[in-house]
Each structure stands twice: as C-alpha cells, then as structure tokens.
Amino acid sequence: MNLRRVALLTGPLVLLxxxxxxxxxxxxxxxxxxxxxxxxxxxxxxxxxFGPGLAAVLVGGLLCDAATPVAxxxxxxxxxxxxxxxxxxxxxxxxxxxxxxxxxxxxxNFGLFLAxxxxxxxxxxxxxxxxxxxxxxxxxxxxxxxxxxxxxQGRLIDLVEAALALRAERLR
Amino acid sequence: MPSRRFxxxxxFLTLGIILAFWLVLPAALKSFVRASFFELTAPITxxxxxVRDLQEFWALRSHxxxxxxxxxxxxxxINASYEVAVQQTAELKAEIARLEELLRLPARDQYRLEHARxxxxxxxxxxxxxxxxxxxxxxxxxxxxVVFSGGVVGRVVEVxxxxxxxxxxxxxxxxxxxxxxxxxxxxxxxxxxxxxxxxPTGIVELMPLDIIASPxxxxxxxxxxxxxxxxxxxxxxxxxxxxxxxxxxxxSGEVRLDERLGSLNEVxxxxxxxxxxxLPAR
Numbered sequence: 001m002n003l004r005r006v007a008l009l010t011g012p013l014v015l016l017x018x019x020x021x022x023x024x025x026x027x028x029x030x031x032x033x034x035x036x037x038x039x040x041x042x043x044x045x046x047x048x049x050f051g052p053g054l055a056a057v058l059v060g061g062l063l064c065d066a067a068t069p070v071a072x073x074x075x076x077x078x079x080x081x082x083x084x085x086x087x088x089x090x091x092x093x094x095x096x097x098x099x100x101x102x103x104x105x106x107x108x109n110f111g112l113f114l115a116x117x118x119x120x121x122x123x124x125x126x127x128x129x130x131x132x133x134x135x136x137x138x139x140x141x142x143x144x145x146x147x148x149x150x151x152x153q154g155r156l157i158d159l160v161e162a163a164l165a166l167r168a169e170r171l172r
Numbered sequence: 173m174p175s176r177r178f179x180x181x182x183x184f185l186t187l188g189i190i191l192a193f194w195l196v197l198p199a200a201l202k203s204f205v206r207a208s209f210f211e212l213t214a215p216i217t218x219x220x221x222x223v224r225d226l227q228e229f230w231a232l233r234s235h236x237x238x239x240x241x242x243x244x245x246x247x248x249x250i251n252a253s254y255e256v257a258v259q260q261t262a263e264l265k266a267e268i269a270r271l272e273e274l275l276r277l278p279a280r281d282q283y284r285l286e287h288a289r290x291x292x293x294x295x296x297x298x299x300x301x302x303x304x305x306x307x308x309x310x311x312x313x314x315x316x317x318v319v320f321s322g323g324v325v326g327r328v329v330e331v332x333x334x335x336x337x338x339x340x341x342x343x344x345x346x347x348x349x350x351x352x353x354x355x356x357x358x359x360x361x362x363x364x365x366x367x368x369x370x371x372p373t374g375i376v377e378l379m380p381l382d383i384i385a386s387p388x389x390x391x392x393x394x395x396x397x398x399x400x401x402x403x404x405x406x407x408x409x410x411x412x413x414x415x416x417x418x419x420x421x422x423x424s425g426e427v428r429l430d431e432r433l434g435s436l437n438e439v440x441x442x443x444x445x446x447x448x449x450x451l452p453a454r
Binding site: 014017018021022024025027028029030031032033035050054058062063065066067068069072073076077080081083084087088116117120126127129130131133134 | 180187190191202205206207212217298370
C-alpha cells in the first residue's frame with residue numbers, strides 16, 4: 001500500500017476534524033451540532049484508489065472515535081462501509097460535477113447521521129426534534145463546504161504529485 | 173460471471189476482514205490506540221483554545237481606559253462582598269470542625285479547587301461533553317465533580333496527559349440523586365433532551381407527592397451528597413413542572429438547567445483530597 005498517499009489523504013481529514021470541532025464549539029451555545037461524516041468519505045471514495053482510500057477513511061473514522069463516547073471503531077466501521085458503497089457506484093457518478101459531488105456528500109452524510117443515531121439511540125422519540133435540527137444544520141454546512149473541501153483535497157494531491165514528479169526528474 | 177461478482181464484493185470482503193480482525197484485538201490494545209489518537213489531536217484542540225483566548229485578549233485590549241476603570245471599580249465592589257463571604261465561610265467551617273470534634277463525627281469530604289479553561293465544547297443530541305485544559309499534569313482524577321458559578325457542570329469521565337473530558341449533567345445518559353432545597357428526600361435526576369435555541373433541560377423522577385412545582389413557583393434542585401461524587405447543596409437546576417408519575421406513587425417532572433452551561437469558558441474541578449493523584453514531576 002502507498003503509505004505516502006494514505007498520509008496525503010489523511011491530512012485534509014485531520015483539518016476537517018479540527019474545523020468541525022471548532023464549529024461545534026461555536027454552535028454549542030445554540031444547542032446545535034455539525035456532523036461532517038459525509039465529507040470524510042465522499043471525495044476519497046469518488047476519486048481515489050481503493051486501498052489507500054479505505055485506509056485514509058478508516059484513520060479519519062478512528063480520529064472521530066477517539067474524541068467521542070462511542071465504542072472505539074464505530075465511526076471507522078461506518079465510514080468504511082459508506083466508502084465501499086460509494087466506491088462501488090462511482091463509475092456512474094460524474095466526478096467533475098460539483099453539484100453531483102455535493103449531492104453525494106449530502107446523501108452520505110444523511111446515511112451516516114442516521115446510522116450513528118440508530119447505534120446510540122438517545123432518548124427515544126423525545127430526541128427526534130433535536131436530532132432533526134442537528135441533521136438540518138449538518139446538511140446545510142456540508143452543502144456549503146463540499147465544493148471547497150473537494151477542491152482542497154484535489155489541489156493538495158495535484159501539488160504533492162507534481163512536486164514528487166519534479167523531484168524524481170531532478171534526481172534522474 | 174462469478175469472478176465479476178467477486179470483484180464487486182471485494183471491497184466489502186476487505187472491510188469485513190478488517191472489522192473481524194479489529195473485533196478480536198485485545199481491549200487493552202484498542203484502549204491504547206484510542207488514547208494515542210486522542211493525544212495526537214490534543215495539541216490541535218489546545219492550540220485552537222489558546223488562539224481563542226488570544227482573540228479575546230486582543231478584543232479586550234481595544235476597550236477604552238474609561239471602560240477599564242469602570243470594570244475595575246465594579247470588580248472591587250464584588251471583591252469586597254466576596255471577602256465578607258469568605259470570612260463568614262471560614263467562621264462556619266471552624267464551627268463545623270468544632271461540632272464534629274465535640275460529637276465525634278467523621279470529617280466531611282474535602283476538595284482542592286482546580287480551575288480550568290474549556291478547550292472544546294461538544295454538544296449534540298447524542299452526547300454533551302467538554303474538554304478542559306488540565307489533565308493528569310494537574311492531578312485531576314477520573315470521576316471528579318466539576319462545577320461553575322451556576323452550580324454543577326458534570327463529572328470528569330476521562331483523563332489524558334494535558335486534558336480531561338467532562339460529561340455534562342445535560343447529557344441524556346447522566347443520572348444522579350438530588351434533593352429539593354430544604355428537603356432531605358432523594359429524587360432521581362436525569363439529563364434530558366436539549367432543544368435547539370432553548371435552555372437545556374433535565375428530568376426528575378421518584379419525586380414525593382407533596383412537592384408542588386410549576387413555572388410560577390419553581391423549586392431549586394440541589395445535589396444530595398449521596399453516591400459520594402458530588403458534595404451536597406450544589407445547584408442542579410430548578411424544577412418547573414411536577415406531575416403524577418405512571419406508577420401513581422411518585423411525581424415526575426422537568427428541570428430547567430442553567431443556560432450558561434452551553435457557553436462555558438471556565439470551570440472548577442473539585443479534586444477530592446483523599447484520592448489525590450500524584451502530580452508528575454515538572
């Protein structure tokens with residue numbers, strides 16, 4: 001497995017995690033929550049090779065697990081499953097279309113949010129209004145940030161690959 | 173055809189093998205990996221918190237000298253009233269110690285106060301937690317109660333090298349014993365669902381039938397001291413509704429919690445002196 005590529009794909013996920021925690025810190029006074037699971041998997045599953053992509057998504061999931069009171073590996077397993085679902089149908093999704101990418105991230109985010117809600121099942125039906133508010137908040141932020149995050153990941157990969165190619169050429 | 177089907181299932185098979193391998197890993201190894209991942213991200217959390225502090229510092233620096241003088245004057249007044257309260261507290265403590273000695277009662281639990289900045293707040297429908305900027309480096313033990321000026325915040329659930337995680341009383345999974353102020357009968361308190369754009373709420377159960385509470389005449393709910401985690405008399409919230417429970421023997425109701433719990437910046441950890449964790453050498 002190409003460990004350099006795994007590290008390259010994991011870097012933006014760490015940044016996303018840091019931004020997500022900052023946004024949640026700010027939203028806490030309004031009792032709102034931002035969940036960005038869809039953003040963790042969508043770009044990687046859509047554009048990257050299977051092995052490094054799955055490894056990066058699992059590392060991103062473990063990063064989320066470490067900071068939350070869920071069984072260690074829950075996020076990783078769910079992110080891995082979402083990655084595989086998108087990976088299997090990625091030939092039918094236009095990779096360069098921003099709207100399609102945003103829709104994919106939204107669907108993935110919706111599915112992951114529901115899956116975690118089912119796993120944790122907080123407070124029964126009484127918790128549904130709060131869960132709905134958190135889901136709406138998450139979907140709005142994911143829809144707004146998907147083009148930026150996809151572009152960031154794409155540019156970072158292009159930059160590093162170009163730099164590595166240049167270095168290899170110089171060494172030759 | 174079977175080969176193509178296998179190709180399609182291969183990603184899921186790979187994930188299945190990874191998950192099966194993960195499930196059979198020893199719990200100690202998983203715990204170590206979890207702690208490693210947390211410590212890996214701790215500098216990011218701490219750096220973001222310190223940047224926020226710096227931002228606040230520069231915002232405060234932009235205030236005029238007149239505002240600073242006014243704030244200093246107000247602070248001096250508050251300090252004066254606190255000094256009186258401190259003297260009264262010292263007098264009462266001495267009285268309690270004298271009575272305890274006279275009646276040969278066991279001494280009450282004593283705590284060391286450890287003030288800590290909040291590095292991160294994480295409030296969802298699933299969990300309600302904060303990360304504070306003090307951990308093992310300040311001898312904070314797991315299970316220590318955490319308070320603020322408005323009452324109980326929660327308790328420390330995980331302690332790391334330089335941070336600690338506090339589960340708030342607003343968290344749906346939290347349960348503890350409380351009493352109505354002036355009453356000695358214990359009531360079960362549970363963190364509730366926290367509606368958006370509204371103060372957090374909790375639930376009380378097993379409340380005696382003679383207790384009447386409504387939004388117009390709320391009752392203050394305080395910690396009972398049973399269970400040994402929280403000292404007695406700390407504010408939990410106010411009971412604003414009490415109705416006959418399904419069993420007909422007790423009442424259940426709603427507790428309004430302090431809305432400042434959602435925007436905490438500084439908290440105090442009560443470190444029990446009898447379970448003091450040794451501080452690492454610095």
